[in-house]
Amino acid sequence: MTAPTLLMFGDSLSFHGPDGPYPSDDERLWPNVAANALGARTELFARFGWTSRDAFWALAGDPRVWTTLPKADVLVLAVGSMDTLPSPLPTFLREGLRYLRPEPLRRFVRDRYVAAQPWLARATRGRPVALPPTLTVHYLDRILGSIRALRPDLPAVGVLPPVHRARSYGLVHTGRADAMFEIRAWGARAGVPLLDLGELTGDHVLGGHGNPDGIHWGWEAHARVGAALADVVSPLVVRKVDEHHVG
Numbered sequence: 001m002t003a004p005t006l007l008m009f010g011d012s013l014s015f016h017g018p019d020g021p022y023p024s025d026d027e028r029l030w031p032n033v034a035a036n037a038l039g040a041r042t043e044l045f046a047r048f049g050w051t052s053r054d055a056f057w058a059l060a061g062d063p064r065v066w067t068t069l070p071k072a073d074v075l076v077l078a079v080g081s082m083d084t085l086p087s088p089l090p091t092f093l094r095e096g097l098r099y100l101r102p103e104p105l106r107r108f109v110r111d112r113y114v115a116a117q118p119w120l121a122r123a124t125r126g127r128p129v130a131l132p133p134t135l136t137v138h139y140l141d142r143i144l145g146s147i148r149a150l151r152p153d154l155p156a157v158g159v160l161p162p163v164h165r166a167r168s169y170g171l172v173h174t175g176r177a178d179a180m181f182e183i184r185a186w187g188a189r190a191g192v193p194l195l196d197l198g199e200l201t202g203d204h205v206l207g208g209h210g211n212p213d214g215i216h217w218g219w220e221a222h223a224r225v226g227a228a229l230a231d232v233v234s235p236l237v238v239r240k241v242d243e244h245h246v247g
Contacts, residue, residue: 003039003040003041004038004039004040004041004073004074004237005040005041005042005043005068005071005072005073005074006031006034006035006038006040006041006042006043006072006073006074006076006233007043007045007065007068007069007072007074007075007076008031008042008043008044008045008046008075008076008078009045009046009050009055009058009059009076009077009078009079009143010031010044010045010046010050010076010078010079011046011047011048011049011050011051011078011079011081011082012046012047012048012049012050012082012215012216013078013081013162013197013215013216013217014029014030014031014044014046014078015029015044015046016211016216016217017029017211017216017217017218017219017222018210018211018216018217018218018219019211020211021048024044024046028219028222028223029222029226030217030221030222030223030225030226030229031044031076031078031226031229032226033222033223033225033226033227033229033230034225034226034227034229034230034233036226037226037227037230038230038233038234038237040073040233040237042076043068043072045058045062045064045065046078049082049130050079050082051079051080051082051083051130051131051136051139052077052079052080052083052131052135052136052137052139052140052143053131053135053139054079055077055079055139055143056139056142056143056146059143059146059147060146069147069150069151070151072151072154073154073236073237074154074155074156074157074233074236074237075144075147075154075155075156075157076156076157076158076229076233077140077143077144077156077157077158077159077192078158078159078195079140079159080136080140080158080159080160080161080179080183081159081161081162081197082130082131083129083130083131083132083133083135083136083161083175083179084129084130084133084161084173084175084176084179085129085130085164085169085173085175086117086120086121086124086126086127086128086129086130086169086170086172086173086174086175087128087129087130088116088117088120088121088123088124088128089113089120090128091130091131094113097109097110097113098110114168117168117169117170118167118168118169118170119170120170121169121170121172122170122171122172125172125174126169126170126172126173126174126175127174127175129175129179133175133178133179133181133182133183134182136179136182136183137182137183137185137186140158140183140186140190141186141190144156144190144192155236156190156192157192157193157194157195157229157232157233157236158183158186158187158192158193158194158195159194159195159196159197160180160183160184160194160195160196160197160198160199161176161179161180161183161197161198162197162198162200162201162202162205163176163198163201163202163205163206164205164214164215165205165206165208165214166213166214166215167214168213168214171214176198180198193232195225195228195229195232197225200221200224200225200228201217201221201224201225204217204218204220204221204224205217205221209221
């Protein structure tokens with residue numbers, strides 16, 4: 001029998017370890033910890049800073065996603081965490097900094113913004129966030145609805161955002177509570193079980209055991225989240241196999 005496939009949309013939490021980013025097939029990363037526990041494989045689509053809106057754009061525009069979709073056994077929506085981070089500069093301006101030219105001007109403006117971001121995050125009390133919670137669930141719902149229009153039987157799992165202790169964001173994370181509320185309500189409406197990343201990694205991160213940036217995790221947390229995802233996904237995969245045999 002072919003190994004089950006997890007189709008996962010993620011952000012840097014899915015490929016960033018204790019000392020930097022890693023290739024997506026590194027077995028210590030939590031998507032692969034889960035896949036190995038299930039005898040499955042993970043097809044990960046992720047980038048630094050991805051919000052749920054970026055994941056929807058990937059679904060809409062990346063032909064690699066379209067190739068994977070017919071083969072997927074479980075959909076994992078591991079996005080929404082970066083949506084909750086303070087974004088003192090509107091997203092279109094912040095994302096547009098990379099396009100400034102000439103190069104010395106780009107570096108000058110970016111360095112000044114990076115230096116100012118912690119102060120601005122504190123001054124604005126973490127508002128606005130990278131993506132408001134209403135838009136987070138809007139895009140999660142669009143992803144789920146678009147995929148289920150083609151694969152109505154495909155089970156899905158989502159996540160609740162973790163905590164951070166990032167000095168780059170002024171140690172501010174006031175947007176998380178609203179996002180937790182909205183995503184929980186969406187999960188209940190959509191029938192999507194949610195992995196609580198804050199509960200699984202909070203002590204690890206707040207205790208200073210993760211990446212020095214205060215956002216990303218060490219291998220202990222990756223192992224814990226991967227095992228938890230495997231526990232959630234296991235009955236979903238078994239159900240699909242049983243349905244396939246019945247069919």
